[in-house]
Amino acid sequence: MSVSVFDRLPDGREVHLVELGAAPGPVLRLLTLGATVHDLEVTGGDGTRRHVALGHATSADYLASGDYVGATVGRYANRVRDGHLPLAGVEHRLGTHDRGHHLHGGPDGFDRRLWTLLDEDGATARLRLVSPDGDQGYPGELTAEVTFAVDADAVRIDLAATTDATTVVNLTQHAYLNLDGRDAGTVDGHLLQVPAASYTPVDAEGIPLGAHAPVEGTPFDLRRPTRIGSAVRRAHPQVLDARGLDHNLVLDSPWDDDGLRTACVLTSPATRTALTLRCDQPGLQVYTGNFLDGTRGSVDGGLYRQGDGVALEPQLFPDSPHHPEWPSARLEPGERYTARHEWRFSAVR
Numbered sequence: 001m002s003v004s005v006f007d008r009l010p011d012g013r014e015v016h017l018v019e020l021g022a023a024p025g026p027v028l029r030l031l032t033l034g035a036t037v038h039d040l041e042v043t044g045g046d047g048t049r050r051h052v053a054l055g056h057a058t059s060a061d062y063l064a065s066g067d068y069v070g071a072t073v074g075r076y077a078n079r080v081r082d083g084h085l086p087l088a089g090v091e092h093r094l095g096t097h098d099r100g101h102h103l104h105g106g107p108d109g110f111d112r113r114l115w116t117l118l119d120e121d122g123a124t125a126r127l128r129l130v131s132p133d134g135d136q137g138y139p140g141e142l143t144a145e146v147t148f149a150v151d152a153d154a155v156r157i158d159l160a161a162t163t164d165a166t167t168v169v170n171l172t173q174h175a176y177l178n179l180d181g182r183d184a185g186t187v188d189g190h191l192l193q194v195p196a197a198s199y200t201p202v203d204a205e206g207i208p209l210g211a212h213a214p215v216e217g218t219p220f221d222l223r224r225p226t227r228i229g230s231a232v233r234r235a236h237p238q239v240l241d242a243r244g245l246d247h248n249l250v251l252d253s254p255w256d257d258d259g260l261r262t263a264c265v266l267t268s269p270a271t272r273t274a275l276t277l278r279c280d281q282p283g284l285q286v287y288t289g290n291f292l293d294g295t296r297g298s299v300d301g302g303l304y305r306q307g308d309g310v311a312l313e314p315q316l317f318p319d320s321p322h323h324p325e326w327p328s329a330r331l332e333p334g335e336r337y338t339a340r341h342e343w344r345f346s347a348v349r
Helices: 059-064 228-232 237-242
Strands: 003-008 014-021 027-031 036-043 049-051 071-073 084-087 090-093 116-120 124-131 142-150 154-163 172-174 191-193 246-250 261-268 273-279 283-287 293-297 303-305 310-315 337-347
Touching: 003 059, 014 116, 014 124, 014 142, 027 142, 059 293, 154 172, 172 310, 172 337, 191 228, 237 246, 261 283, 261 310, 273 310, 310 337
Parallel strands: none
Antiparallel strands: 003 014, 014 027, 027 036, 036 049, 071 172, 084 090, 116 124, 124 142, 142 154, 154 337, 191 261, 246 283, 261 273, 273 337, 283 310, 293 303
């Protein structure tokens, strides 16, 4: 069966595990808690099957973690300064929990909710979450959906939302990836290439300072394949404050005929495996697992530590409600928010 009971929440509700795909292609295992990527198994370029997405062992571990491991996050991925949301002439106060700021939907964001599994067929699964008016301070009842689809060499993620009142929405997937395997240690040896000539500098609390800045001469110049371990150890104030990379890169790659473009290529020389991430979003948040601190367990019984995975999050820019010159997160009644991500795996010769 492709759907089974994973475990139960403290209130007795069942958390379901959904399995999509089949070897030798990707096998994706999802949880209805947080619409979470719990496990992703792929065949590496060296012919070996590996689990390449970090995951926790139980629902209690996911709820206790502050790392958003594998979660579908919202209503607003990334940060909103001071939890202050100016919208349609009204000042809304969002829940804060990250150094006084709003992060990934607030203290009780979509990652902590039990989503409803609408349908699945062994290759595709669709989940829905209804967020009521006032949830975490956001106006309007928002109906969010995420569809995961698996084929012979790719995983596609389609995000959508509608609202009954003016609101903001910015959804993304927060899987931590390690192409050497979820228990293989750090991703320092991975190569990352991102087609972006500028990035968004932030203050010591992760809030944008203002305009985007050129990547030239910084650790954020990933326009050529760059060893992650080299980038995160640069003596650059932005990297030192964040304890690694945790920044938005402004994508400038060309659009393909299907409305997507390449956001990055992640490569493991050790396993000869490449992941190409394509999306339809303007930015890519690159987060190198800087605050994985060994306090939360892995599926395999170990502990996740700094750099054990990299999260590659296509999204609108951080704190965009305070930057009207940037792509808007505003969603009106009658409109439909959509975002698409694609993870495509290939062998490196």
